[in-house]
Amino acid sequence: xxxxxxxxxxxxxxxxxxxxxxxxxxxxxxxxxxxxxxxxxxxxxxxxxxxxxxxxxxxxxxxxxxxxxxxxxxxxxxxxxxxxxxxxxxxxxxxxxxxxxxxxxxxxxxxxxxxxxxxxxxxxxxxxxxxxxxxxxxxxxxxxxxxxxxxxxxxxxxxxxxxxxxxxxxxx
Amino acid sequence: xxxxxxxxxxxxxxxxxxxxxxxxxxxxxxxxxxxxxxxxxxxxxxxxxxxxxxxxxxxxxxxxxxxxxxxxxxxxxxxxxxxxxxxxxxxxxxxxxxxxxxxxxxxxxxxxxxxxxxxxxxxxxxxxxxxxxxxxxxxxxxxxxxxxxxxxxxxxxxxxxxxxxxxxxxxxxxxxxxxxxxxxxxxxxxxxxxxxxxxxxxxxxxxxxxxxxxxxxxxxxxxxxxxxxxxxxxxxxxxxxxxxxxxxxxxxxxxxxxxxxxxxxxxxxxxxxxxxxxxxxxxxxxxxxxxxxxxxxxxxxxxxxxxxxxxxxxxxxxxxxxxxxxxxxxxxxxxxxxxxxxxxxxxxxxxxxxxxxxxxxxxxxxxxxxxxxxxxxxxxxxxxxxxxxxxxxxxxxxxxxxxxxxxxx
Numbered sequence: 001x002x003x004x005x006x007x008x009x010x011x012x013x014x015x016x017x018x019x020x021x022x023x024x025x026x027x028x029x030x031x032x033x034x035x036x037x038x039x040x041x042x043x044x045x046x047x048x049x050x051x052x053x054x055x056x057x058x059x060x061x062x063x064x065x066x067x068x069x070x071x072x073x074x075x076x077x078x079x080x081x082x083x084x085x086x087x088x089x090x091x092x093x094x095x096x097x098x099x100x101x102x103x104x105x106x107x108x109x110x111x112x113x114x115x116x117x118x119x120x121x122x123x124x125x126x127x128x129x130x131x132x133x134x135x136x137x138x139x140x141x142x143x144x145x146x147x148x149x150x151x152x153x154x155x156x157x158x159x160x161x162x163x164x165x166x167x168x169x170x171x172x
Numbered sequence: 173x174x175x176x177x178x179x180x181x182x183x184x185x186x187x188x189x190x191x192x193x194x195x196x197x198x199x200x201x202x203x204x205x206x207x208x209x210x211x212x213x214x215x216x217x218x219x220x221x222x223x224x225x226x227x228x229x230x231x232x233x234x235x236x237x238x239x240x241x242x243x244x245x246x247x248x249x250x251x252x253x254x255x256x257x258x259x260x261x262x263x264x265x266x267x268x269x270x271x272x273x274x275x276x277x278x279x280x281x282x283x284x285x286x287x288x289x290x291x292x293x294x295x296x297x298x299x300x301x302x303x304x305x306x307x308x309x310x311x312x313x314x315x316x317x318x319x320x321x322x323x324x325x326x327x328x329x330x331x332x333x334x335x336x337x338x339x340x341x342x343x344x345x346x347x348x349x350x351x352x353x354x355x356x357x358x359x360x361x362x363x364x365x366x367x368x369x370x371x372x373x374x375x376x377x378x379x380x381x382x383x384x385x386x387x388x389x390x391x392x393x394x395x396x397x398x399x400x401x402x403x404x405x406x407x408x409x410x411x412x413x414x415x416x417x418x419x420x421x422x423x424x425x426x427x428x429x430x431x432x433x434x435x436x437x438x439x440x441x442x443x444x445x446x447x448x449x450x451x452x453x454x455x456x457x458x459x460x461x462x463x464x465x466x467x468x469x470x471x472x473x474x475x476x477x478x479x480x481x482x483x484x485x486x487x488x489x490x491x492x493x494x495x496x497x498x499x500x501x502x503x504x505x506x507x508x509x510x511x512x513x514x515x516x517x518x519x520x521x522x523x524x525x526x527x528x529x530x531x532x533x534x535x536x537x538x539x540x541x542x543x544x545x546x547x548x549x550x551x552x553x554x555x556x557x558x559x560x561x562x563x564x565x566x567x568x569x570x571x572x573x574x575x576x577x578x579x580x581x
Contacts, residue, residue, distance in 0.1 A: 027513055028275065058405065060515070060526055079515060079528070079543075086423055090515070111405025114551045122239075123369045137232035137580060146240060153244050 004064040005087050006031040009053060017043055030088045037076070037093035041103040044078060044091065048108055055082040055089065058109035063123040065097075065148045073097035076125055078105070095125065122147035124159060195480045197225060204233050208566040210307060211576030215553070215565070220563040227554040231547075235580040242540040246505025247273050247347060251493050251541070255341035257544060261300035261333065261521035263344045266440070268518035270347045271426060272527040276514045277481065280361060284472040285349040286428035287465045290343060291362075292335065293427070293518070294458040294465075299328045300521030301409070301458075303450040308448050309380055311570045312389045317376045324372060328364050334358040348482035349475035359466075365428040370456075377452055387445060394556045394568030395443035404552040405546050410524020411570055413450045414442030420519040427518075431468070432461050444564075444571040457491040480507050522546055524571055546578040 009027040010024050010031055020039040025032045035043055047055040060079040067073055072094040081088050093102055106112040116127045117136040124145035127133055135142060144151065203214040212233040238253050245253070256264040267289050274281060304315045306321035329339040334357055337345040345351070380386045397405070401414040411418055417436045421429040436451035439446025475482055479498050488495035501507050511533035517526035526543030549572065557565040 032513075057402065059517075059524065060528060060541065062528065062541045063531060064539045077528070079526075083418055083423070088515075109405070110403040111548050111551065114547065115429065118547075137235040139232075146237070151240075155242060 005085065009087065009089060013043065016046065030090055031089045034092045034094065037095055037102050040091060040093040041105055044080070044105050045108050047080065053082055053087060054084050055080045055087070057081045057083055058112055061112050061119065063119045063125050065123060069148045073098040074100050074123055074125055076102055076119065100125045101128055103128045106130055124135060189352060190196050202547060202565065208311065210570055211574065213574065213576060213579065214437065223556050224560055224562060224565060227557055229550070234576050238542065238581045239540055244536055246535050248502060249505065252341065252343050255343055256577050257542060258575045259340060260303050260523055260575055261296040262340065262342045263296040264518060264520045265525065266342060266344045266351050267293055268516070268520070268525055268528060270345055272514060272516040272520065273347050273509070275516050276476070276512055276529060276531060277509060279348060279478045280477050281349065282472040283428060283470040283477050284474060285476065287469050288350060288354065288474060290429065290432070290465045291462050292463045295331055297458050297521055298455050299325050301455050305448055305451050307570045308444065308567065309545065311317060311567050312386050314380060314386065317379050320372060321376055324369055329393045331358060331361055331365065333561055334361060345480055348478045353474040357547050362466070366459065370459065381449065381452065390445035390448060390567060391443060392441070393444040393560065393564045394571065395441050396552060396556055397442060400552070401442060405548040406552070408519065409450045409454060410439065410447055410549060411523065413439035413446035415440055420517055420524050432464050434461050444567050447571045508533055508535055517543065520545065522578065523577070542581055544578045544581055546574050550574050550579055
């Protein structure tokens, strides 16, 4: 995967979606492209239908929680892969935790269905237009989103163990 | 496709199904602890007589929150977690994880380690496919092949034992290579295995692959087209059975896979029979890769020169100051990993097994996400079994090789 292609695709996206590409970065040869969360659906559809890049495969979809970033706490990450070009790109759409709503891509890539359910299950990202958005791995009665950073792994009521020595989280 | 099927003599699957007498639709539970599901997953089926009308899946019965656990653990302690994803081929998971970390820290890995890893990973692939295929046999009523193939799998486990001391959840190797070189016993055992296995495997193949009953039970069962398979995120043998030759080992070679000559078998119909045959052929290709790797094994070290991450040998810890320091730092998880994010994937037993690792420079990942192939392609299961009979659903499930550990993480 040459650098040419990664530059080409960024240029290509900038041309077609002016103003929606917010930042780009290169990590181990894979372009990480931050997009406007309202445009993510359109961009992914465009990339799939486009004959030049034909980014046909959604490898992975997930989220990350950054509690310190105001109004950009949650980020939905799309790992896309073009099998004909062997070109991988990673799209990121940041969302505020107060209103984590993004349009589903399960109508473009069917396999996103469960991955979006999983992301909802663990991070509480709401995928608008999803046909069956409910918890998948956790039980239905759960009332929180466990992979968010405010939930420390250890039992927060324990006093005999100082978390600073055993992990990244401070005892809460 | 229809024309091709006609040429090959495949015919449209004809079902002799019995509708329920009063025309009523029954709801039955297939799983979660049904012996034919080979794992803990539930399917709530609506059936008219024998015919499946609709299916709803419940997953998550053995969810163990690996992604959350990984956010607290030092990198070395995440390897045992990966064992428990696809526990039929845990060495691939372990090595995939090691290589993810190595990619992030930019470690230079000796060629010998690459070749050793290829041998271990291909052994794991053989074990994985053997389990899947012999279980497909069991589900069609052929128990004999299963017992013989499990004996062979046992020999592969003995080889793991020779390398790392463990069998099922192997925790094999380390970040940077292996804990020791392959022993002479390993070499003699693998030589014996490579000599004896093809004959026994050939017997297994001849038991099933042209067996009339087996073919009638599997051809046209649980078929999926290449387009649908790609839509559903199929990878690995299941996708290749549908006719798409996507293989991570070829598309993005890792661990020196580019040095080896091997074929990627593909199927045509994407049905249970094709999945079975693709796995059979992959076993043969894996044997050839192992032979090539053993023949061309480069000289050199069995570990990379990364003292900060590679646990030093115990003898050195007692006599060498630096080794003691590194031993302490690694065991206590005091080694920081550079900040960055990396996605790395290997061809696991079920296809592209990916690791998305985000590090903020701390001692444990900020976020680790596994791309678990089973979880993604298991979504297609209702579509594949709708309109088929109940006994074919069992076969479809086992031929997809859905592993509960990987499904639920």
